[in-house]
Amino acid sequence: MAAKPFASSADVQAKEQTLEVLAEGVYALTAEGDPNVGAIEGEDFLVCFEALATPVAARKWLARLREHTDKPVRYLVLSHYHAVRVLGASAFDAEVVVTHDNTRALIAERGKQDWDSEFGRMPRLFDEPASIPGLTWPTLTFSDSLTIPLGGDRGDLVLRHCGRGHTEGDIVAWLPQQRILFAGDLVEAQAALYTGDAFHRDWSTSTLDNVAAFGAETLIGGRGAVAQGADAVTAAVAQTRHFLEVMLREVGAVQARGGTLREAFQATHAALVDRYGRWPIFEHCLPFDVSRLWDELSGVERPRIWTAQRDREVWEELQG
Template sequence: MAAKPFASSADLDAKEQTLEVLADGVYALTAEGDPNVGAIEGEDFLVCFEALATPVAARRWLAKLREHTDKPIRYLVLSHYHAVRVLGAAAFGADVIVSTEQTRRLIAERGRQDWESEYGRMPRLFEEPASIPGLTWPSLTFTDSLTIQLGGQRGELQLRYVGRGHTEGDLVAWLPRSGILFAGDLVESQAALYTGDAFHFDWASGTLDNVKALGAEQLVGGRGAIARGRDEVDAAVEQTRDFLLTMQQTVGDAYKRGGTLREAFAATHAALAPKYGRWPIFEHCLPFDVQRLWDEFHGVERPIIWTAERDRQVWDELQG
């Protein structure tokens, strides 16, 4: 059997981008399983959510957004530190770049390595990588919550840290007036999870409980379709939880019986593939997901930093 191409290196087909208006002045861009982004209008300014992987890629999104509004971008909100979410920030010209304090620390600790790792894994997303001026640094951070008053009759945007999950520092952006939640990669709707930097046990329990308790009527996850209505929102949250719990069961069983990492991966793949195997980035992510959870079972509290070299080592062991 031929070895599988590394991560998403063979995924070179362009994805169709769709801008959707979720409510008056609330926008989301989806792209067939590529990273989702969004924007919220204030009375006389914009808040953008996520930055994509390069300024060139971000400008394509902004061109679509400018068909609906010409308000200046005051805030750019970053849900977490991963390169495909932050390195396009220069295109926005935002007055303020916002993240959690935890995310700022992660950029300092591992931002450069993550950039090199993600570029190797997903080269198609890095449209004209030479346009990236350097690491993206937030200019405003918070630990638990931050509220942005949108002005006029637009209410407020609440940025919240809801617990460790996809990374140590993910935030969500919540519009209580319209019941719309931008969940970042804490929730995926009809897309597989990347958990290589995750805290699987916190995420599957308290963190997702906190997300669900907001009672969103529409949810924009990190990838995949927009969930509309409480039933679809709850289904997206529970799909995310099911993926995590299935991994915990299969990897945990291999660990408890003294099995190997390869055995844990094979069991996890067999358990997840019937339901999730055709969803975006499933094959790409699973080796890194299993490695991180295996580390957690072995007492590694914080994720080991991914490098291009470590990526290849894990891939060759589990998927090569």
């Protein structure tokens, strides 16, 4: 059997982007499993959520957004540190770039390695990579929550850290008046999870409990379609939790019987593929997911840094 192409290196087909107006002044751009982005109008400013992988890619999103509003971007909110979410930030000319405290620390610790890693894994997302001026640094960070008054009768936008999950610095953006939640990669709707920098036990329990507690009626995950309606939101959270629980069960069982990392990958793949195998980036993510979970269950508290070289070694061991 031929070896599978590395990560998403063979994914060269552009995805169709869809801009949805979720409520007055609330926008989401989805793209068939590519990273989602969004924007919220304040009275005389914009809050943008996520920045895409390059300034060129971000400017294309902003051109779509400018068909609806010409308000300046005051806040750019980044849910976590991964390169495909943050390296387009310079295109927004935002007055304030907001992240969690932990995200700033992660950028300092591993931002350059993550940039190199993600460019190798997902080159199509890096539209004109030479346009990236360097690492993206926040100008405002917080630990628990931060409220942005939107002005007029628009209510507030509440940024919150729900606990360790996809990374140790994930934040969500909550519009209580509209009951809309931008969940970042803490929730995926019909897209596979990337957990290579995750805290699986926290994420699958208390963190997702905190996400569910918002009672959102619309949820924009990190990838996949917008979940519209309370039932769809519940299903998206449940799917995310199930994916994590299956991983924990399968990898834990192999470790308990003294098996190998490759055996853990094979068992996890077999347990997930029928339900999730057709979803975006499933084959890409799973080797890195299982490798991180194997470490976590072995007592490695914080994720090891992914490098382009380590990516290839893990891929060859598990998908080669």
